[in-house]
Amino acid sequence: MIKKFIIGIDLGGTNLKCSLLDNKLKIRARNSFSTKSFNSKEKLIRGLADSINNFILSSGYDAGAILGVGIGVPGPVDTFKGIVHFLPNIPGWKEVNLKKVLEKKTGLKVFIDNDARLMSLAESKIGAARGFSNVLCLTLGTGVGGGLILNNLLYRGKDNAAGEFGHVPINITGPKCGCGSEACIETYIGNNAIKKSAVSIFGAGISLEKISYLARNNNRKAVKFWNEAGKKLGIALSGAVNLLNLDAVVIGGGVSSAGWPLFEGIKQAIAKRSMSVQGKRVKIYRAKLGVDAGIIGAGYLVKERLGI
Amino acid sequence: MIKKFIIGIDLGGTNLKCSLLDNKLKIRARNSFSTKSFNSKEKLIRGLADSINNFILSSGYDAGAILGVGIGVPGPVDTFKGIVHFLPNIPGWKEVNLKKVLEKKTGLKVFIDNDARLMSLAESKIGAARGFSNVLCLTLGTGVGGGLILNNLLYRGKDNAAGEFGHVPINITGPKCGCGSEACIETYIGNNAIKKSAVSIFGAGISLEKISYLARNNNRKAVKFWNEAGKKLGIALSGAVNLLNLDAVVIGGGVSSAGWPLFEGIKQAIAKRSMSVQGKRVKIYRAKLGVDAGIIGAGYLVKERLGI
Numbered sequence: 280m281i282k283k284f285i286i287g288i289d290l291g292g293t294n295l296k297c298s299l300l301d302n303k304l305k306i307r308a309r310n311s312f313s314t315k316s317f318n319s320k321e322k323l324i325r326g327l328a329d330s331i332n333n334f335i336l337s338s339g340y341d342a343g344a345i346l347g348v349g350i351g352v353p354g355p356v357d358t359f360k361g362i363v364h365f366l367p368n369i370p371g372w373k374e375v376n377l378k379k380v381l382e383k384k385t386g387l388k389v390f391i392d393n394d395a396r397l398m399s400l401a402e403s404k405i406g407a408a409r410g411f412s413n414v415l416c417l418t419l420g421t422g423v424g425g426g427l428i429l430n431n432l433l434y435r436g437k438d439n440a441a442g443e444f445g446h447v448p449i450n451i452t453g454p455k456c457g458c459g460s461e462a463c464i465e466t467y468i469g470n471n472a473i474k475k476s477a478v479s480i481f482g483a484g485i486s487l488e489k490i491s492y493l494a495r496n497n498n499r500k501a502v503k504f505w506n507e508a509g510k511k512l513g514i515a516l517s518g519a520v521n522l523l524n525l526d527a528v529v530i531g532g533g534v535s536s537a538g539w540p541l542f543e544g545i546k547q548a549i550a551k552r553s554m555s556v557q558g559k560r561v562k563i564y565r566a567k568l569g570v571d572a573g574i575i576g577a578g579y580l581v582k583e584r585l586g587i
Numbered sequence: 588m589i590k591k592f593i594i595g596i597d598l599g600g601t602n603l604k605c606s607l608l609d610n611k612l613k614i615r616a617r618n619s620f621s622t623k624s625f626n627s628k629e630k631l632i633r634g635l636a637d638s639i640n641n642f643i644l645s646s647g648y649d650a651g652a653i654l655g656v657g658i659g660v661p662g663p664v665d666t667f668k669g670i671v672h673f674l675p676n677i678p679g680w681k682e683v684n685l686k687k688v689l690e691k692k693t694g695l696k697v698f699i700d701n702d703a704r705l706m707s708l709a710e711s712k713i714g715a716a717r718g719f720s721n722v723l724c725l726t727l728g729t730g731v732g733g734g735l736i737l738n739n740l741l742y743r744g745k746d747n748a749a750g751e752f753g754h755v756p757i758n759i760t761g762p763k764c765g766c767g768s769e770a771c772i773e774t775y776i777g778n779n780a781i782k783k784s785a786v787s788i789f790g791a792g793i794s795l796e797k798i799s800y801l802a803r804n805n806n807r808k809a810v811k812f813w814n815e816a817g818k819k820l821g822i823a824l825s826g827a828v829n830l831l832n833l834d835a836v837v838i839g840g841g842v843s844s845a846g847w848p849l850f851e852g853i854k855q856a857i858a859k860r861s862m863s864v865q866g867k868r869v870k871i872y873r874a875k876l877g878v879d880a881g882i883i884g885a886g887y888l889v890k891e892r893l894g895i
Contacts, residue, residue, distance in 0.1 A: 430737075443862060446829040449758070514759055554767075
């Protein structure tokens with residue numbers, strides 16, 4: 280039988296998403312588990328292995344049809360050795376050779392990478408960043424993750440740690456950040472910071488979804504709320520735009536669903552704060568692949584490593 | 588006769604430096620003029636052409652021995668078309684095809700690029716950035732110029748405008764910047780800002796050279812002065828370090844001669860403000876090639892374009 284399928288996995292702090300992709304990276308089948316239901320490192324690893332194996336069984340194909348497994352994880356990894364350094368939002372993970380363990384448990388080739396880097400890869404191949412050479416892709420959620428496409432390739436840096444736009448400071452001093460620093464853009468527009476600010480303006484019990492709904496219906500306070508968040512992000516982006524002469528910035532993740540008032544704020548700040556040549560060049564887009572970006576990126580990772 | 592020499596020119600706001608380089612880019616002869624003595628665009632272009640021609644004559648070689656001319660200019664350029672977009676510190680230049688004009692006037696192949704980009708190229712080839720894959724090179728002067736080496740190559744961005752680290756904001760609001768924005772790092776550690784701050788601390792008439800001298804002799808106030816400037820630069824650098832997972836930052840230009848109190852401030856801020864993996868990776872060095880970096884970089888530009 281000709282090997283022609285790839286398993287793409289997106290391991291998030293909340294959900295573990297599993298997909299069967301064909302060799303054009305179209306999603307043929309999918310499955311999802313609660314990450315928290317696996318409440319230890321060992322259980323999560325067994326859960327990953329079982330879900331891969333069960334997934335193959337239930338899909339009707341046999342393991343011989345699988346080219347490899349790609350996994351995106353929410354933290355810093357050594358993608359070439361397959362080691363997860365740690366996972367900020369999933370306790371108990373430290374220097375785990377996930378590739379080796381899973382290859383042993385499944386008999387399949389396994390490749391891992393950071394989730395934001397895989398999302399960037401997917402958006403650059405078939406999403407909003409397609410056709411652009413130099414792109415910063417962001418996921419706005421609890422954290423502000425990022426990935427860079429430079430000269431049409433995923434830019435990793437020596438430690439595969441490049442793209443951490445969430446930890447670019449936008450003030451000399453400011454709120455303490457989980458990374459150990461302060462005033463990082465994540466401390467202003469990360470989910471928790473935005474929620475806190477929402478409560479102080481709209482009162483307890485307000486949800487970000489509700490504010491987005493109000494903004495879509497032109498509620499002035501809600502529009503201003505997202506606009507201000509966008510402006511802060513835009514100021515931080517102007518630094519990256521000036522430094523990297525970016526062609527495009529692609530923004531996804533839960534917070535990006537706030538829509539136009541957020542994006543208007545971003546664009547206004549970039550127009551005001553970046554240099555003329557760079558500001559004129561850069562386009563700001565909403566991510567296109569949504570929740571599937573990580574899975575499709577995992578598929579590209581497998582193809583890239585196998586050279587197919 | 589075998590063509591084997593290159594003319595490297597560094598056109599600064601103050602001096603126009605001209606050098607004859609052999610094909611290993613060793614400087615064989617040099618010459619310098621005051622840029623301001625050519626008080627119009629036309630005179631400066633004629634001055635450039637004359638100095639190239641006279642320089643060849645006085646060097647004892649004939650034009651047939653010259654492979655090409657490389658010129659670094661202090662402003663944004665289209666390096667492939669050879670067009671100078673404008674020069675912030677030399678009035679009257681707007682969309683000048685310097686390459687075409689000088690090729691006509693000299694009969695030689697002429698290549699132009701931004702001066703900070705050429706300095707970065709030189710430092711990465713034979714200077715402090717040699718052997719590192721991902722480096723940000725800075726020149727601290729009136730402006731804060733920069734250039735990026737990524738994956739061992741000069742990273743230009745689509746408009747050859749990448750590297751403008753001087754215009755990364757370090758505060759949401761702050762001093763107005765020449766670029767039209769505010770709170771750019773240049774507005775805090777550019778020569779003019781530092782001089783202003785020096786006067787407010789040490790009184791009128793103080794020079795930056797004098798403060799550097801005092802700092803070298805452990806004058807507490809002077810050490811603190813440079814340390815504070817270094818910390819601001821370090822905070823801005825932590826953003827670039829987190830985003831690009833840089834191997835090294837190389838710092839040159841007049842202000843860098845302040846020496847260890849400046850560099851200590853930079854290193855302290857980077858240690859405190861960057862993420863663990865990125866902070867551990869990055870090395871901070873003083874530029875090695877000094878005033879010759881631009882000329883040597885211009886030589887590399889010629890070699891790169893001629894494919895030799």
